[in-house]
Amino acid sequence: xxxxxxxxxNRADTETPGARSPQASPSVALFWCLxxxxxxxxxxxPTLVPLARELGVSVSTAGQLRTxxxxxxxxxxxxxxxxxxxxxxxxxxxxxxxxxxxxGSVLAALAPNYLLLAxxxxxxxxxxxxxxxxxxAAAGEWAPADDHTRVLSRALLGQPAAWVLGLPxxxxxxxxxxxxxxxTVPVLAALLAATLVLARPKDAPTPTVGGVRSMLTNPVAAxxxxxxxxxxxxxxxxxxxxxxxxxxxxxxxxAIASLLLAVAAAGYFPGNLLVKRIVSRRPVRLLLVLxxxxxxxxxxxCLIRPGPIVSTVLLAVxxxxxxxxxxxxxxxxxxxxSGNRAAAMGVRAAAQQFGYFLxxxxxxxxxxxxxxxxxxxxxxxxxxxxxxxxxxxxxxxRRERYW
Numbered sequence: 001x002x003x004x005x006x007x008x009x010n011r012a013d014t015e016t017p018g019a020r021s022p023q024a025s026p027s028v029a030l031f032w033c034l035x036x037x038x039x040x041x042x043x044x045x046p047t048l049v050p051l052a053r054e055l056g057v058s059v060s061t062a063g064q065l066r067t068x069x070x071x072x073x074x075x076x077x078x079x080x081x082x083x084x085x086x087x088x089x090x091x092x093x094x095x096x097x098x099x100x101x102x103x104g105s106v107l108a109a110l111a112p113n114y115l116l117l118a119x120x121x122x123x124x125x126x127x128x129x130x131x132x133x134x135x136x137a138a139a140g141e142w143a144p145a146d147d148h149t150r151v152l153s154r155a156l157l158g159q160p161a162a163w164v165l166g167l168p169x170x171x172x173x174x175x176x177x178x179x180x181x182x183x184t185v186p187v188l189a190a191l192l193a194a195t196l197v198l199a200r201p202k203d204a205p206t207p208t209v210g211g212v213r214s215m216l217t218n219p220v221a222a223x224x225x226x227x228x229x230x231x232x233x234x235x236x237x238x239x240x241x242x243x244x245x246x247x248x249x250x251x252x253x254x255a256i257a258s259l260l261l262a263v264a265a266a267g268y269f270p271g272n273l274l275v276k277r278i279v280s281r282r283p284v285r286l287l288l289v290l291x292x293x294x295x296x297x298x299x300x301x302c303l304i305r306p307g308p309i310v311s312t313v314l315l316a317v318x319x320x321x322x323x324x325x326x327x328x329x330x331x332x333x334x335x336x337x338s339g340n341r342a343a344a345m346g347v348r349a350a351a352q353q354f355g356y357f358l359x360x361x362x363x364x365x366x367x368x369x370x371x372x373x374x375x376x377x378x379x380x381x382x383x384x385x386x387x388x389x390x391x392x393x394x395x396x397x398r399r400e401r402y403w
Contacts, residue, residue, distance in 0.1 A: 026142040027154035029196040033094060033135040034158030036189035037128050039166045040101055041066070041356070043186055045243030046170060046258040047178035054178070055114040059244050060364040062114075065121050066240050067360040072125030073353030077133040077346050078212055090138045091200050097130035098194035102187050109182035125353065131193075133349030136330060142200075152330055153276045160272070160323060162189070163265025171258030178254075215343045221336040223393045225347050228329050230386035231291060232355025234298055234379040235322050237363040240356070242301075242315060245372060250308045260312045267316035271323030283332045284394045290325040291387035295380050297321055302376030358382070 044051075044066060052062035104124035111117035139152040166185045173181040216222045242264075246257040279286065297318035305311055333344045362382065366374035 026138065027151050029193070029200065030135045030138055030142075030151070030155035031158040031161070032189065032193040032196055033098060033131055034155055035162045035166070036098060036101060036158075036186065036193040037131045037135075038159040038162035039170075039189045040105055040124060040128065040186040041239060042162055042167060042261075043105075043170055043181055045239060045241075045261065046167065046174060046247075046254045047181050048240075048244050049247050050174070050254055051178045055117070057114050058368075059248070060368045063240050063244075063360050063364045063367075065118060066236075067357045067364075068118055069121040069125030069128065070236070070353050070355070070357030070360060072122050073129035073132075074350045074357065076126045076129035077350035077353055089202065090134050090141055091197060091202055093130055094134040094138060095194050095198040097127045097134060098190045098197060101127035101131060102190035102194070105182050105186040105190065109179040129349060129353055132352065133346045136349060137345035139334075139345075150276070152334065153272060153327055156327055156330065157269065157272060159326075160265050160268030160319065163268070163319075164262050167258040167262040167265070171255035171262075174254045174258065212343045212347055215336075215347065218336065220393060220397060221344070221347075223389055223396070224329070224332060224336055225351055227287070227291075227386045227389035227393070228333070228348055228351040229355055229358070230382050230389065231294070231325060231329065232352045233358040233362065234294065234355075234382040234386070235326075235359070236352070236356040237359030237375070237379050237382075238298060238301070238315075238318065240360050241363045241367065241375060245302070245305075245375075246308060246311065249305050249311070249372070252308060256308075260308055261315070264312045264315035265319055267319035268323035271320040271325075272327050275324035275327050279328050279331050283328055283335075284390060284397055287325060287328050287332065288387055288390040288394055290321050290328060291383055291390055293321040294318060294325060295383040295387060298383055299376045299380040302372050302379065305372070 044063075048059055048062050052059045055062070101124065104120055104127055107120045107123065108117060111120055135155065136152065139155050142151070162185075166189070169185050170181045173184040216225060242261060243254070243257045246252055246260055247254060252260070275286070275290075297314065301311065301314040301318050304314060330345075330348060333348050336344060359379070359382070362378040363375050366378040370377070
């Protein structure tokens with residue numbers, strides 16, 4: 001039986017209403033970390049078409065830029081918890097990653113050709129891995145034990161906020177070209193995240209009980225990791241190709257596509273907030289229901305395209321379910337890895353980044369072979385597989401108490 005780990009937590013980081021501290025609260029600092037990471041990913045969505053045209057490659061080929069950073073990030077996310085975090089501490093790890101992400105974004109804007117832009121994705125992928133895995137692990141290390149879910153929930157809102165706030169700004173920057181878009185939101189957000197994190201007191205290396213391999217010997221933890229990989233693959237594929245869908249389906253400009261994506265992303269917030277209230281009730285069954293809902297929603301978004309307004313609404317519905325599923329998956333991960341939260345969040349970050357690789361590959365191949373109906377089949381199939389894994393986990397854990 002797995003029980004919720006109730007350690008003492010770091011009382012200095014407790015976010016009491018009257019507390020005064022020169023540094024940002026954990027929620028604020030981690031919010032901007034995940035905002036910066038998501039902004040560096042999202043910038044590809046509205047810039048994919050103009051980038052492909054300038055560099056002389058197809059849209060599906062341009063989309064493979066995310067497969068490069070995804071593979072690198074997946075590998076580095078595991079290194080972040082198996083080696084780096086044990087030696088340097090989360091504050092140093094996350095702060096340095098944010099700075100490297102800013103540098104990588106500048107180099108992307110300066111890349112003269114597709115090859116050098118692809119090589120730069122190696123640097124960006126490594127930075128993303130350490131930033132995301134470190135930030136999500138910090139939600140469990142920088143807050144009291146009974147406050148982990150609340151801090152994680154607030155931190156995870158940084159990702160949809162990058163859609164709602166970042167994408168319109170990226171759209172405005174696109175008036176000056178896709179290179180200017182890379183130089184604005186991703187760079188500024190990463191520098192802000194680095195400033196907030198490095199202002200915190202230096203912390204000790206992250207203590208662990210065993211490593212990733214040890215944690216995954218638990219069949220529930222292993223099943224959770226597989227389901228997260230499949231679910232993130234489908235959702236990441238949507239993030240990469242949704243901008244191209246709007247541009248190619250409705251002939252809208254990249255700036256308008258960015259605005260529509262930002263409007264749709266607003267659906268993520270109520271999904272996150274609703275699930276935060278109910279996640280303690282049968283979390284695996286909740287993940288199963290949300291995965292099935294995303295299966296239907298992603299197919300509808302890719303197949304039903306009568307106009308940009310309808311597509312925006314369908315994407316908002318998909319974002320609603322994704323917001324809930326992402327929080328539920330992360331909260332459940334903190335439980336199954338309660339003895340080694342850094343390892344659990346490293347596995348989750350690896351699943352997310354390998355998900356970008358798998359989602360980009362599946363989406364690119366499907367788009368090249370069968371257009372957006374093929375994309376619908378590919379992404380819906382990935383989500384359905386995730387739902388099947390959660391159904392198995394629900395049967396495995398029906399007699400166990402996880403909260």
